[in-house]
Amino acid sequence: MFDKDNIKSLKEKLKEWEEKRERKALEKLGERQGLFETHSQIPVKRLYTPKDIQDFDYERDNGFPGDYPFTRGIYPVGYRSRTWQARQVCGFATPEETNERLKYLIEMGETGVTVVFDLPTNNHAIDSDNPLAEGQVGMNGLPVDTLQDMEDAFDGIDIVKYPVTLIARCPVMLFMLIAVAEKRGIDLSKLRGTSQLDFLTSYVANKQAIFPAPKEAFRYFVDIIEYLARNMPNWNPMAIGGYAHRDSGTDAVQEMAFMLSGAISYTQAFLDRGLRLEEFAPKFTFFMGCHNNFFEEIAKFRATRKLWARIMKERFGAKDPRAMLLRLHVQTDGNTLTAEQALNNIARVAIQSLASLLGGVSSLHSDSYDEAICIPTEESARISLRTQQILLEETGVADTIDPLAGSYYVEWLTKQLEERASKLIGEIDAMGGMPEAIESGWLQRKMDDSVNRYWDAIRKGERTVVGLNKYRIKEEIRVKAFKVDPSYERKQLARLKKVKAERDNEKVKSGLSGIQDAVKKGENIVPPSIEAVKAYATLEEIMNALFGDKVRAYREVIRARHRQIAV
């Protein structure tokens, strides 16, 4: 992009400027801190010039929006035509209360429904009547024990017209939704929703402990993707996450590398099964956070799109450009919010949302300012939506595509992130992929190191968090109680008891042994799982039939690993 002679003359002039002007100013004024670096510890120079991106090649490194390597975005017209639909997640109390709320949201104009599950269901895959679930049923999401719960939650809701997003790594809720569709006589190929199913992020970042060791669990998820690719081609089977890693304390480079390494491991496993790239890759979606270091985050989104496109094309030989697209949903990072002087979070979220827009993400959830102390109120949720609207409709930042392209600093940083993430992906490749990185404990150690480095810097005052370690005021922080009426738990237990009393236990038994047979014989586990769901086998019964004792054993491995404290 730059003429060699120009660069040569620039270098001479820059040297002269550094000696005559810069040095003098520094001698007089000094700098406000000793070290300037990004969150990922990339040293930040005082000044960037064409010299820093002298090898930059517009067509190779950027290209046009909607064209390989998609650095400037996956859509040819950016945000000028379509923006995104804001969607609220929903799920609480019991299936009946959730159903009412879902219908209300649709009445209010939502174009799809997004369901979250309670901790016993989502994070532990146990039934509501398991003693461990006491006090937590319906607390932070929808409780699901049997098909009856999904039937009631979606009662009267057209799941073809309103695509369903299931925020769950556990596949049983998806099997239940498929059973609901089949019982209604719906052609499965018409379902257009999304399931999360990114099980590789369950072990370290989310500590879910509901699956066997990654290498053993893989086969089940390959079965599921194979089933979905062949029977539900319009379904988005996997939302591959970086957010969970980032919010647990990793830096931007690690977030990129861990997310893409997971995607690489999935892709390889699906190809090994005999699936074609075009059958599954265009349906992947990705999910990252947006942290505080403004330019690093913008560069991160640009670099991640580019890196994924390159991996799909060069490593996996993708021909169809749709298989190279990083369809990216972003949420502003929850762990940047402070309980102290919580209103300051409005400023943080606005800046993070701006970075996300400048980074060209496909969709965005802006956090509410009070999320460090309670479930968002209606007012705080509205402010976060208004923040997005102000950015889009008042500031003009979304009026031209990828406006920071060509900035010496942003292009330099984009390249830095791409190279550093690539290197880390190479390290994970050398270990044998993400499953090995998890099983060996390497990923856990990396994350612990990052968390400790981040918080040590805050403790020592080397990293400022306004209101937390600097500019504190005396204040009383009122954590708002989020209390779900305990009668809901009793109601859900009664519902489960009724289903267990009324179901045909012979059918349940044969359904569960159908799963075990498929597991043993190496047949696809999805069809028998759907049959067991239809016989009203419970979530916990189905998980036991699928995984047996292996889950409990690995749960202890995970617990033991999380007991270790890196000092």
Added chain:
Amino acid sequence: MEKRKRVLLAKPGLDAHDMGIKLIARALKDAGAEVVYGGIYVTPEEITKTAVEEDVDVLGLSFHSSTHLVEAPKIMRLLKEKGRDDLTVVVGGCIPLEDVSDLKKMGVQEVFGSGSSLDDIVDFMIKG
């Protein structure tokens, strides 16, 4: 020289927000305490068993999913049954202010909710 304080830290319940409690564990170690870290998803039985076996002076419990009023009473009752209700019990995490008095009535000595400083927590656990 004063005996080093032995502290058991644990996170009962089904959520896994352990960043805070792990930071406290490291800060306690830095301040010279002996820390036994019980980890996540620990049951009241596991916690009290460890507290007795490890002969700790202080028990720190972290809650983030509104189960403090379900789990804390069970833990306090089991401590009493095991004759260890002399322990200093400290609760932290996402705790609504209106629940603090209920926790203290059960015998919890101090509650450190959102916005507490790490130094205050460590000081209280070490000096009591």
